[in-house]
């Protein structure tokens with residue numbers, strides 16, 4: 001796998017290029033056929049549903065009654081009648097066989113994937129990630145490729161690369177690590193621009209992979225048949241609620257049962273917003289409409305509901321807070337205590353949401369949050385609107401927290417588990 005990964009997309013002979021194109025064409029045909037078959041089966045399904053419409057609506061009303069969770073005086077626990085149904089209305093559709101498609105196919109092929117096993121979701125995500133990182137790329141890669149040129153790398157090129165990396169919010173530590181590694185190679189041998197670029201990609205991957213390796217978990221996903229509680233924390237407006245909705249939907253599409261606790265009672269509209277996401281993603285929400293209700297009490301109820309319904313993933317939305325607001329930081333500690341007391345057996349993750357558009361500023365937040373929230377990972381959002389995608393490297397090198405998910409859009413499917421190879425390829429894509 002590593003060998004395949006090292007086979008940089010930039011470093012292909014003409015014959016390999018042709019093979020990749022054939023691979024992409026085959027993948028495109030396969031996805032097209034799959035989509036046509038799906039359309040046909042939906043049509044058949046719809047005509048069946050039309051016939052049994054009466055019995056369906058009756059059954060729905062009955063099940064929504066059965067599903068209601070008894071409320072108590074602490075919080076009014078509300079259940080969504082369409083509990084744990086995957087909503088596919090936002091399913092992607094296959095676009096043109098264009099440069100973006102072939103690039104996405106190449107990224108999958110380079111990771112050793114087989115045409116039979118790829119999905120439209122993956123192709124679609126890679127296309128959006130590549131397009132989303134365009135702003136970062138424009139301020140970085142275009143200049144980088146210019147600087148690298150066609151000649152072997154020189155110490156001056158490295159100086160210029162250093163400036164570019166710092167300008168893209170890669171941070172001092174990560175930049176030093178990369179430049180030192182390149183300098184060492186350059187002292188040992190002549191590096192042509194292709195090899196220089198391949199080596200740079202390898203170093204970038206190494207930086208973001210290190211905390212993931214240290215955590216002992218390559219991929220963060222809920223453990224099956226047990227309770228997993230993921231706390232979503234971060235300052236105001238970074239995309240916590242949106243991330244939570246996307247995660248809930250991703251969990252469902254991956255076959256896990258999920259429940260949302262709307263524990264952000266600080267902002268007036270937050271509960272309503274979570275409910276909208278709950279409906280959109282097909283996941284039930286435990287909430288309390290009372291302004292400033294106790295978040296710990298909501299988490300208490302949600303854990304009870306999750307246990308009784310054998311839910312695998314409980315996602316907890318928390319209020320956005322600044323590290324200076326001590327009361328809110330204490331509230332987070334209280335929520336954590338409730339979890340430890342009520343569900344000591346649960347796998348708890350505390351994920352800090354960082355907004356990529358804030359670049360390095362987000363980092364100081366991460367550091368101060370780490371104490372009260374026992375952070376275990378990071379989610380980087382808004383990569384689509386940011387020219388500071390390089391901040392991912394600064395986060396990894398300075399906090400040692402694994403990046404678990406990245407978001408690149410406002411759609412429900414615009415969040416995926418973090419994959420360093422895909423991220424670096426998208427960041428340095430030659431287009």
Ligand SMILES: Nc1nc2c(ncn2[C@@H]2O[C@H](COP(=O)(O)OP(=O)(O)OP(=O)(O)O)[C@@H](O)[C@H]2O)c(=O)[nH]1
Nearest residue numbers: 236237238239240241242320381382407408409410
């Ligand atoms: N372009 C883009 N917008 C995003 C992304 N994630 C979230 N947003 C937008 O960012 C805005 C804030 O998102 P929220 O999810 O409400 O943020 P929050 O952290 O829950 O906010 P508070 O509850 O105020 O703390 C919304 O308009 C989202 O649509 C992303 O990946 N890309």
